[in-house]
Amino acid sequence: MAGIGFELKKLFKRTGVLASLRAFGYATVITTGPMLLGIVLLLGLMLICVLGRVSTSDRELLVCMITYVLLASVTVTSFLSMVVTRFTADMLFEERNDCVLPSFWGSSLLMLAAGGVLWGVFLVFSGATFVQGVLLFVLFQELVLVWNAMSYLTAIKDYRNMFRSFFVAIGLALALGFVLVWLGGPPIESLLLAVSVGYGVKAAWDVVLLYRHFPRSNAPAFAFLEWMDKFPALAWIGFFTNIGLFSHLVIMWASEVGVRVKGLFFGAPYHDIPALIAFLTILITTVNFVVSVEVNFYPKYRNYNSLYSDKGTGRDILQAEKEMLAVLKSELFYTSLKQLLFSALAISLGGYLLDLVPLGFNEVMKGYFRTLCVGYGLYAIGNMLMLILLYFIDYKGALRAAAAFAAGSVGFSVISLFFPSVYYGFGFLLAALLFLVLALIRLNYYIKRLPYYILCVQPLVEETAHGPGKRAGGWLEQHFGEERNE
Template sequence: MAGIGFELKRLFRRKGLFATMRAYGYAGIVCTGPMLLGVLLQVGILVLCGLWGVGRANQDLLVCMVTYTLLASLTLTSFFSMPVTRFLADMLFAEREDEILPSFWGSNAIMLVAGTVLYGVFLLFSGATLLQGLLCLWLFNIMIVNWNGMSYLTAIKDYRGILCSFAAAIGVACLCALAALALGLPPVEGLLASIALGYGVMLAWDVVLLYRYFPRSDRSPWRFLRWLDQFMPLALTGLFTNLGLFAHLVIIWAGPIGVQIKGLFYGAPYHDVPALIAFLTTLVTTVNFVVSVEVNFYPRYRDYYSLFNDGGVVGDIVVAEEEMLSTLNSELRFCALKQLFVTAAVISLETT
């Protein structure tokens, strides 16, 4: 998201319906592209499963294993994401970019070791076969590097490169899945390996982007740990936020509507599918909020506070404050109305 405001302002200065659609499309791709591409990957794999007649039990197990692996990797990296982002921001501000790549590999090393042990213990008792467990662990380690890399990629502002890496991951994963099914490989193992290969392509692509932007150096890879120690509340905030977002899923999976797929792998289709659709509808507000803040509200906010910094008179400050609050109220109202219409439309299509 870093720096998106400059590009949005440039796009929204252009007049016409096509220019407006292009600006909203750009905001939507940057804000929600990676998440939508991830959903598209899951859907694409399941469509291939349906075309090849893969049993429902195998499909459910595949979805559970991928979901568990993604959530586990997200939870682990959430502890480091905010301190690492703070370290990255401080190094960029101090123009010490040679410290950045070493910290990337240092943080990866710590999370890979800790994550392999923790998730490996879970997989041992999960009921997965040895091959399934190894593939889940492989995907888990790949995703740790990918999630961690996203913190560093925000500094590059190469949105096209980031989105291309996600698109390449989907393409490779779907092609590998198609090949695995055509060759008659075990469906769960073959598709898990395909997804891991796809995200592996994304990992390689993102690392190449980082090496193009940041200089190589022999600095200590553990320097960022000082920031982890100094900003421990940030680390705990990231972890608890992530747990707050996903803990209810575990509770529902273990509840009355939860379904045991295999061993410790559970799901709750009656909850998970509506929850995903509901989450997708909120993307309307996500995109509109970003556009409202960056294009309409921020200029008023900047004018208001610049009057304090530049010694503006009281009358101008009062007028600027009224304009800022008026813009804030109208933008929030428009966001709420747009979300209301979209939610009502989706609810009306519920039975379909």
């Protein structure tokens, strides 16, 4: 990610309003990726439904279906996303670029197969029609490819094409959806088809970019599974963070504001729509972390660590540590302050702006929006602190914070069901606050003992992992690698 920050910083240094807008757009698309695409598409489709006078029942079913497929796909990919990111970074550092592309297809195959089976079983019993089920299955597979591709695309820094694919996907999906609804096509099937076409174009575009920047080779496609043995905490960190971030949405479907739309499709429109819009408020921290915190912190971090291997004196190491931590504290403080100010601005002006959008916002929905703006703001700061823990290779500390976030999001959200519905968003807010506090405490504890963790905790020699991941990778390569090479 540091390389991404350096490249984006160059764009932000260019003068002019258009240059700044372009740089901010690049940073937003690159750092938020498919989730932002999904939210924008969902909001756009709702506007199309309003303009096309689609019935409320069809509109709610469409929102449920797209929400389900988004959450299902991101949950499936969350378990491997950090692992393949670490694998890709290691391969690029070792100048083994030929291993990157095979690992993309190997990881994609695993997620498409395992996730496809589970999603297919759900669709059979979901109550969706055959055509709806086929479209949802195709959309799920496309989303898995797009989510996984983003873990690899961040390494190539081809921002212009990544930016273009994002807007082409949005424009094509919304334009096609509007035309199909205007022509009188069945609204649900028409809009699902439009979204599938949009994500299909983005998935194909992303794969072309990967082939353009990484060489084809016969390197093992499942070698990345060994990294599951080396860094098992990364898999669980990604999974727990995802659970903490989205489980409260699922729990609200069983609340007073939840409704059974059709079959196994449940939703809580009064809660889900404000949550999706409130989620957009974390963009300020997500972008600022990449273009400011990492860029200013990373050189100090690299210099500090290099002194241990480049025969730096004790005085040099202490001075470098002091400078590094001063920059880190300053960047974390100002980024957190920006997020809190932006959340306060969203809370203050959100009610007026939401009235301008024909989404049917009422006072209850505005209340959820304000509560969730605070919750997502706290989450964004906590997530930033957790990423710094990963920078320092404190995987145990990051895992504990992520696990507490997941448990808190589930637990507090369930507890909130026993209170009046106006308090529903507070379950996630408390979980995000817990996440932030634990990550802050752990980071403060860790940086006070940096020399100890660098000199006494890290292994003195490289450890070779011989766990289930390596065995599974070998078995898969034996059974599928030969066919791929042929």
